[in-house]
Amino acid sequence: MVEVLTTRTESAQKAVMHLQADSQAESKVALKGLSVWYGMSKVVDDVSIDFRRNRVTAVMGPSGCGKTTLLKTLNRMIDLVPDARVEGEAYMDGQNILDPQFDVTILRRHVGMVFQKPNPFPMSIYDNVAFGPRIHGMKKKGELDRVVEESLVGAGLYGEVKDKLGKPASSLSGGQQQRMCIARAIAIKPEVLLLDEPTSALDPSGSLKVEQLITTLKENYTLVLVTHNMQQAARISDNTAFLYEGRLVEYGETGQMFENPKEELTEKYITGKFG
Amino acid sequence: MNSEKGLGARKAKDWTMRGVALALTLVILIPLFDIIYVVAVNSAPALSLTILTKTTADGGLINAIAGSVFLVCFSSLLAILLGVFSGVYLAEFGGRFASVVRLLADVLTGVPSIVVGYFGFIVFVLDFGWGFSALAAALALTIIMLPYVTRTTEFALRKVPSDMKEGSFALGATRSTTVNRISLRYAAPGILTGVLIAVSISLGETAPLIYTADFSNYLPSGALTHSPVGYLTYVTWAYISEPFASAHQQAFVASLILMLLVLSIGLCARFMVARWWKS
Numbered sequence A: 001m002v003e004v005l006t007t008r009t010e011s012a013q014k015a016v017m018h019l020q021a022d023s024q025a026e027s028k029v030a031l032k033g034l035s036v037w038y039g040m041s042k043v044v045d046d047v048s049i050d051f052r053r054n055r056v057t058a059v060m061g062p063s064g065c066g067k068t069t070l071l072k073t074l075n076r077m078i079d080l081v082p083d084a085r086v087e088g089e090a091y092m093d094g095q096n097i098l099d100p101q102f103d104v105t106i107l108r109r110h111v112g113m114v115f116q117k118p119n120p121f122p123m124s125i126y127d128n129v130a131f132g133p134r135i136h137g138m139k140k141k142g143e144l145d146r147v148v149e150e151s152l153v154g155a156g157l158y159g160e161v162k163d164k165l166g167k168p169a170s171s172l173s174g175g176q177q178q179r180m181c182i183a184r185a186i187a188i189k190p191e192v193l194l195l196d197e198p199t200s201a202l203d204p205s206g207s208l209k210v211e212q213l214i215t216t217l218k219e220n221y222t223l224v225l226v227t228h229n230m231q232q233a234a235r236i237s238d239n240t241a242f243l244y245e246g247r248l249v250e251y252g253e254t255g256q257m258f259e260n261p262k263e264e265l266t267e268k269y270i271t272g273k274f275g
Numbered sequence B: 001m002n003s004e005k006g007l008g009a010r011k012a013k014d015w016t017m018r019g020v021a022l023a024l025t026l027v028i029l030i031p032l033f034d035i036i037y038v039v040a041v042n043s044a045p046a047l048s049l050t051i052l053t054k055t056t057a058d059g060g061l062i063n064a065i066a067g068s069v070f071l072v073c074f075s076s077l078l079a080i081l082l083g084v085f086s087g088v089y090l091a092e093f094g095g096r097f098a099s100v101v102r103l104l105a106d107v108l109t110g111v112p113s114i115v116v117g118y119f120g121f122i123v124f125v126l127d128f129g130w131g132f133s134a135l136a137a138a139l140a141l142t143i144i145m146l147p148y149v150t151r152t153t154e155f156a157l158r159k160v161p162s163d164m165k166e167g168s169f170a171l172g173a174t175r176s177t178t179v180n181r182i183s184l185r186y187a188a189p190g191i192l193t194g195v196l197i198a199v200s201i202s203l204g205e206t207a208p209l210i211y212t213a214d215f216s217n218y219l220p221s222g223a224l225t226h227s228p229v230g231y232l233t234y235v236t237w238a239y240i241s242e243p244f245a246s247a248h249q250q251a252f253v254a255s256l257i258l259m260l261l262v263l264s265i266g267l268c269a270r271f272m273v274a275r276w277w278k279s
């Protein structure tokens, strides 16, 4: 099965595939032949995907297939891993963000990230959300107040916390913390938002809120959502990329892919007949 | 299943452990209370306001108290400044050079304080020509404190969860912004604890000061060089061997004050750390 996938014709097929996927939306971030190694092992293998503007793209695949690694490449957090090596190209609005000359702090202002586990900073809710704007030079109290409020409203958390913005962020529930982390990410007004299994640490009602939030964020952002939850991908994503052992097996419109997968591997994964 | 029998045996084991732990704790506490008792009883007759109004020459201690506080504040300032910076370097930026620094810091912790005192005498008092002085004494104390502050800072910074730092990087923060605004803030209680331990240690040191501060019966002159400084541990160490009852009492009062200072630093540390975690 795996051997069959590695054949040459595959990449030609893939090129056709991502042209078919949702061609009415513009491309925001385009990966071209992206490969990533940790030391000697190749964990992302020649992946080409177009992430489209104002769409939620779900990235799915079994544990260890390289989803987080792929996300970390998009905001160059991968640079922090000492023995990681990246090859290929990643264009955001036509600029190669993998170019060593490309300033990562600028890149990360435009590409926000929300982690699998909520990671509040050891400070108040207000200071958490104001962190990004502050380090990028916003100083005026009035301006900061407005951004903090806007972001919390955007993350659907404002009503719950408006009377306790000075309280430590650690006093929030897990679901609230995750929405605060989303507020923190959108406070610097990124264009792309990377979400790495943002609901895996949350209970169903917390997950539901975050899912609703992701759907509303679509209006302003390009979203990339890593998830293990098939129902979730089906509910809120427009396009889905299926990775297996670092390779892109299939990429297409979510509804179509779930109903009528082109690849046998995808079908097996979707129907839960995996390993 | 013979869970009943196993449970009984486990309980018995548990109680034995508790008993042994309690007994050993008491054994440690006995000498501690003995020290407190001896110091309290022997210093009680001499406790009066003269301690704070007169100098050692006239039966008081004010010059020694002032000298100790001055030296400890001065050296703490230097040790915190240097120690926190080198701790940050070791934890966040260090490469191969860092492991050398780390080794040196560990060796320095093991150097007997009398050796540090003698080093201070040779280098600061003689070579630099500062004479017996506050500067020479404070630097000697700084050398004693530095490895503690450096290493506790490094340890506290290493305990900062990496997902917190990644969160900061992901918002476009540089490494130094992340250290300043996230790591040091998270590590602050740990660093504070280390600093206060170092302060307590330096307050109780005699050896590094004998060769560098000498002793003075007068209040600290404010001059940094060529002016000996009095300090409490000297009174305890030297006056106890004088053939006068009043000198013995002064020695015990000096010990009492040292103990109270260390105790209040300890309480202060607990209070501050507890408050920090709350906020």
Ligand SMILES: Nc1ncnc2c1ncn2[C@@H]1O[C@H](COP(=O)(O)OP(=O)(O)OP(=O)(O)O)[C@@H](O)[C@H]1O
Binding pocket: A038, A043, A062, A063, A064, A065, A066, A067, A068, A069, A070, A081
């Ligand atoms: N820092 C690292 N150094 C070396 N290998 C790593 C590192 N991070 C991840 N890997 C390896 O790379 C592969 C892909 O990891 P990645 O975290 O991208 O997987 P994933 O698809 O996100 O998995 P999961 O669904 O479990 O989160 C795994 O085999 C993992 O063991």
Ligand SMILES: [Mg+2]
Binding pocket: A067, A068, A069, A196
């Ligand atoms: Mg992952």
